[in-house]
Amino acid sequence: MNSLIIPVILLILAGFAYQVGLRSSLKAASKAPDVYMHSRPSYHGWLAMLRAALPALVVYLLWHFFGSSIINPMVIETLPAAQVPEGSLERDALMQRLLNLATGFGVADEAPDWQVAGSAYMAQLYSYGRTITFALMATVAAIGLFTSWRNTTPQTRARNKVERFITIALFACSGVAVLTTLGIVLSMLGEAINFFSYIKPADFFFGTTWNPRFATTDTESQSGFGLLPLLSGTLLIALIAMLVATPLGLMTAVFTSEYASDRVRSIVKPLVEVLAGIPTIVYGFFALVTIGPFLNALGAMVGLEIRATSALTAGVVMGIMIIPFVSSLSDDIITQVPRAMRDGSLALGGTKSETILKIILPAALPGIVGALLLGVSRAIGETMIVVLAAGNRPVLTANPFEAVSTVTVSIVNQLTGDQDFASPQSLVAFALGLTLFVMTLVLNVIALVVVRRYREQYE
Amino acid sequence: MNNATRPNSGLDGFASNEERTQHIASTLKRRRSKETRFRFMGILAVALSIGLVGILFGSILAKGIPSFWQATFVLDVDFSPELVKLESPKPVKEPNESPARYEERVNEWANQLNFINWNKLLLESVAKVLPESTENPRAVLEMFASSTRFDLRNMVIENPDIIGKTERLDLVASANVDVWIKGNIDRSLPDNQQQISADARKWADQLYAEGVIENMFSTVLFTNSDSRSSPATAGLLGAFVGSLMMMVVVILLAVPVGVAAAVYLEEFAPQNKFTDFIEVNINNLAAVPSIVFGLLGASVFIIMLNLPMSAPVVGGLVLSLMTLPTVIIATRASLKAIPPSIREGALALGASRVQAITDHVLPLARPGILTATIIGVAQALGETAPLLLIGMSAFVANVPSTPLDPSTALPVQIFLWNGNELRNFFEGRTSAAIIVLLVLMLTLNSLAIWLRKKFEIRW
Numbered sequence: 001m002n003s004l005i006i007p008v009i010l011l012i013l014a015g016f017a018y019q020v021g022l023r024s025s026l027k028a029a030s031k032a033p034d035v036y037m038h039s040r041p042s043y044h045g046w047l048a049m050l051r052a053a054l055p056a057l058v059v060y061l062l063w064h065f066f067g068s069s070i071i072n073p074m075v076i077e078t079l080p081a082a083q084v085p086e087g088s089l090e091r092d093a094l095m096q097r098l099l100n101l102a103t104g105f106g107v108a109d110e111a112p113d114w115q116v117a118g119s120a121y122m123a124q125l126y127s128y129g130r131t132i133t134f135a136l137m138a139t140v141a142a143i144g145l146f147t148s149w150r151n152t153t154p155q156t157r158a159r160n161k162v163e164r165f166i167t168i169a170l171f172a173c174s175g176v177a178v179l180t181t182l183g184i185v186l187s188m189l190g191e192a193i194n195f196f197s198y199i200k201p202a203d204f205f206f207g208t209t210w211n212p213r214f215a216t217t218d219t220e221s222q223s224g225f226g227l228l229p230l231l232s233g234t235l236l237i238a239l240i241a242m243l244v245a246t247p248l249g250l251m252t253a254v255f256t257s258e259y260a261s262d263r264v265r266s267i268v269k270p271l272v273e274v275l276a277g278i279p280t281i282v283y284g285f286f287a288l289v290t291i292g293p294f295l296n297a298l299g300a301m302v303g304l305e306i307r308a309t310s311a312l313t314a315g316v317v318m319g320i321m322i323i324p325f326v327s328s329l330s331d332d333i334i335t336q337v338p339r340a341m342r343d344g345s346l347a348l349g350g351t352k353s354e355t356i357l358k359i360i361l362p363a364a365l366p367g368i369v370g371a372l373l374l375g376v377s378r379a380i381g382e383t384m385i386v387v388l389a390a391g392n393r394p395v396l397t398a399n400p401f402e403a404v405s406t407v408t409v410s411i412v413n414q415l416t417g418d419q420d421f422a423s424p425q426s427l428v429a430f431a432l433g434l435t436l437f438v439m440t441l442v443l444n445v446i447a448l449v450v451v452r453r454y455r456e457q458y459e
Numbered sequence: 460m461n462n463a464t465r466p467n468s469g470l471d472g473f474a475s476n477e478e479r480t481q482h483i484a485s486t487l488k489r490r491r492s493k494e495t496r497f498r499f500m501g502i503l504a505v506a507l508s509i510g511l512v513g514i515l516f517g518s519i520l521a522k523g524i525p526s527f528w529q530a531t532f533v534l535d536v537d538f539s540p541e542l543v544k545l546e547s548p549k550p551v552k553e554p555n556e557s558p559a560r561y562e563e564r565v566n567e568w569a570n571q572l573n574f575i576n577w578n579k580l581l582l583e584s585v586a587k588v589l590p591e592s593t594e595n596p597r598a599v600l601e602m603f604a605s606s607t608r609f610d611l612r613n614m615v616i617e618n619p620d621i622i623g624k625t626e627r628l629d630l631v632a633s634a635n636v637d638v639w640i641k642g643n644i645d646r647s648l649p650d651n652q653q654q655i656s657a658d659a660r661k662w663a664d665q666l667y668a669e670g671v672i673e674n675m676f677s678t679v680l681f682t683n684s685d686s687r688s689s690p691a692t693a694g695l696l697g698a699f700v701g702s703l704m705m706m707v708v709v710i711l712l713a714v715p716v717g718v719a720a721a722v723y724l725e726e727f728a729p730q731n732k733f734t735d736f737i738e739v740n741i742n743n744l745a746a747v748p749s750i751v752f753g754l755l756g757a758s759v760f761i762i763m764l765n766l767p768m769s770a771p772v773v774g775g776l777v778l779s780l781m782t783l784p785t786v787i788i789a790t791r792a793s794l795k796a797i798p799p800s801i802r803e804g805a806l807a808l809g810a811s812r813v814q815a816i817t818d819h820v821l822p823l824a825r826p827g828i829l830t831a832t833i834i835g836v837a838q839a840l841g842e843t844a845p846l847l848l849i850g851m852s853a854f855v856a857n858v859p860s861t862p863l864d865p866s867t868a869l870p871v872q873i874f875l876w877n878g879n880e881l882r883n884f885f886e887g888r889t890s891a892a893i894i895v896l897l898v899l900m901l902t903l904n905s906l907a908i909w910l911r912k913k914f915e916i917r918w
Binding site: 184187277415 | 491493494496497498500501502504505507508511512515518519522715716717721723724727728736739740741742744748749750751752753755757758761762763780783784787811812813837840842844847850852870873874877886889890896897900901904908
């Protein structure tokens with residue numbers, strides 16, 4: 001059946017209900033000409049629409065999402081017990097097969113008789129279910145329409161009801177953010193726990209070799225799930241990035257907020273912010289094609305062996321990426337330092353740089369630390385630059401001139417390509433992701449709290 | 460200016476005013492030069508940051524712009540009836556025939572064209588301008604993009620009347636010829652390291668000098684999808700359409716939900732723990748690494764809900780979740796900028812809170828909401844990492860026709876081309892694709908800035 005039919009029916013129903021509500025309010029108004037209507041006619045229309053179309057929609061969605069979980073057990077009961085597989089995955093596959101038979105989609109091979117019988121029963125149940133759903137939808141819609149038609153009086157508080165609904169809908173939308181966080185935590189936790197049923201947590205968190213071979217289940221390969229080489233690579237690159245971004249970003253912020261004239265500021269700020277709008281894949285390509293060979297040649301000149309794809313390359317380019325982030329956050333924070341502190345220092349004869357170094361920066365320090373922490377959290381979670389430019393060599397090293405690998409690179413490596421989502425080689429990506437999420441969460445929360453405290457201090 | 464070695468006669472350690480003035484005067488020079496140094500450092504930081512933007516754009520433009528032009532043969536191709544033999548004329552559409560049936564008949568008819576030796580056509584047309592080329596037909600065929608044969612065939616299918624005529628056609632040369640002519644490969648390399656034979660190299664130079672091979676604007680870059688067998692004609696169309704579909708999903712999902720959430724938090728939310736919790740959630744989500752959203756998508760949409768991999772609709776869902784906090788934060792900022800007097804005025808005249816917002820606040824915030832939308836879309840457009848995890852890095856040769864078809868996206872296409880083994884050719888192609896992406900992003904961003912400037916209301 002065409003899946004567009006239901007939405008179209010619901011839309012028509014909604015339009016019809018709106019008209020019913022509108023008309024009934026006009027009728028009520030003409031019946032009692034000297035009574036003020038509580039709500040305007042359009043609100044009565046909206047109310048009727050909510051009363052009729054919303055329950056119908058809910059009924060349809062319930063059927064859509066839970067219909068199969070009601071029908072599947074009923075079908076399974078009728079199947080010969082010997083044929084019903086034990087595992088839930090196999091059972092799901094069987095139900096999908098029966099569903100394909102039932103809808104006439106067909107299956108690749110010849111289906112045995114018991115499957116044909118089961119699918120026939122399933123098709124029957126589905127057709128009953130659909131009929132019941134349609135009947136229910138029609139009933140609730142009719143009840144809603146009828147209520148609106150009969151109960152519309154000048155006193156009906158249609159506006160308040162509609163507005164209450166709007167408020168609840170708005171609240172639900174803001175709850176999506178909470179649901180997303182919950183989704184992230186639960187899904188990753190679920191898969192990570194699954195992973196830890198293959199690999200001991202201690203082996204993962206304290207293991208020093210990272211070598212997750214595919215398609216082997218022997219015990220020897222399982223020693224290769226150590227997080228530490230990846231973590232060291234991640235932190236090394238983040239450190240280099242912050243060494244580049246902190247001085248450049250901070251000085252840019254100081255210059256634009258304290259020294260630059262309005263004209264210069266209005267040119268410099270957008271130019272630096274252009275850096276923030278560049279996709280990370282572009283930075284990765286830039287690192288690979290321009291910065292890497294440049295650093296390599298530079299190293300050769302001074303007698304150092306710097307690989308073209310190394311922690312240094314990735315770190316430097318990541319630092320460039322974070323500059324606008326640090327500078328625009330610090331800029332906001334520096335401009336929030338009260339004018340009086342600045343003026344006081346200048347009045348006492350301090351030069352501008354003394355004022356900045358001894359008064360403004362110390363006063364802004366908590367905020368700046370917060371900004372830098374957010375920068376670190378960015379650096380840790382950045383993916384494309386390191387995928388392209390870090391060299392993908394998971395070894396435990398502190399040498400920035402060597403190729404390394406990071407947590408994010410390994411997530412990408414483990415989850416791209418065709419493999420089974422249930423193998424530890426894939427599941428480890430979720431354990432890595434959870435580690436990454438927790439790390440950035442801690443950094444973000446600390447940074448947000450620090451910045452917020454700082455803002456409150458000067459408000 | 461405390462100095463412990465001085466006799467502690469005055470409050471600040473100076474015996475007299477003169478001594479103090481003298482001391483200050485003597486340190487002035489040092490302090491002023493320090494000031495100059497500090498200022499210089501600020502300018503240096505800004506110059507470096509902007510210089511890096513310049514280098515990034517410069518290097519990508521230098522590599523990418525030449526790739527918009529591509530070595531192309533301009534040849535007279537003779538569709539001689541001896542070579543292109545048709546046994547039956549192209550079927551004519553009958554008046555009451557369905558389009559599908561007609562298409563089937565045309566396909567059936569076109570099958571006979573598959574057995575025609577299209578290479579022969581190419582060889583003959585090259586022989587006309589280069590008689591000695593008949594000695595080494597393999598070298599001639601090496602010079603053409605491998606899809607040229609299908610292009611010729613499609614031309615005949617499109618218009619069978621072409622048979623017997625001679626047409627002047629632009630035929631894309633193979634990637635290796637393009638690399639050779641542009642000098643993107645070391646011309647002095649020995650034969651066994653060159654990618655095309657000595658004859659093909661000699662003839663390519665000769666034909667280029669004669670003007671038979673021209674550097675023409677590469678339309679295939681915009682009209683074709685990715686191609687493995689014929690790298691010279693690989694284009695961006697499929698990726699562009701995929702990105703476009705995802706942007707539509709983001710605009711349909713992230714924007715309404717984000718605006719609704721922002722309105723709730725800014726206008727309705729009571730000051731309590733739960734509101735605080737939602738706010739912390741949103742701020743944290745804005746700083747969660749994008750790859751974590753990819754993991755969420757892989758685990759919820761792909762594993763749990765069994766949605767198809769590589770589909771733009773799934774990519775759009777993931778990107779919507781990712782951009783939601785950005786949209787919320789930007790919309791809240793624009794709502795905050797509207798002075799309370801607007802709301803109070805509406806409320807004082809008897810409007811309800813919902814009415815005050817829908818009739819007064821939201822219309823005034825429209826430019827701000829538009830800016831928030833554009834920022835969100837631009838962020839989603841440039842994102843790569845989460846898309847890799849939901850399978851969008853698979854090779855897709857077709858333009859997706861529905862949001863459920865496998866597809867790729869612009870940044871992912873850049874990633875894929877960057878990894879292509881044919882580096883000499885694809886480094887330029889990748890840069891060209893980056894330029895296309897950057898042009899789109901910068902257009903979006905400057906549109907946002909322009910809108911902000913144009914509609915900015917100073918209260």
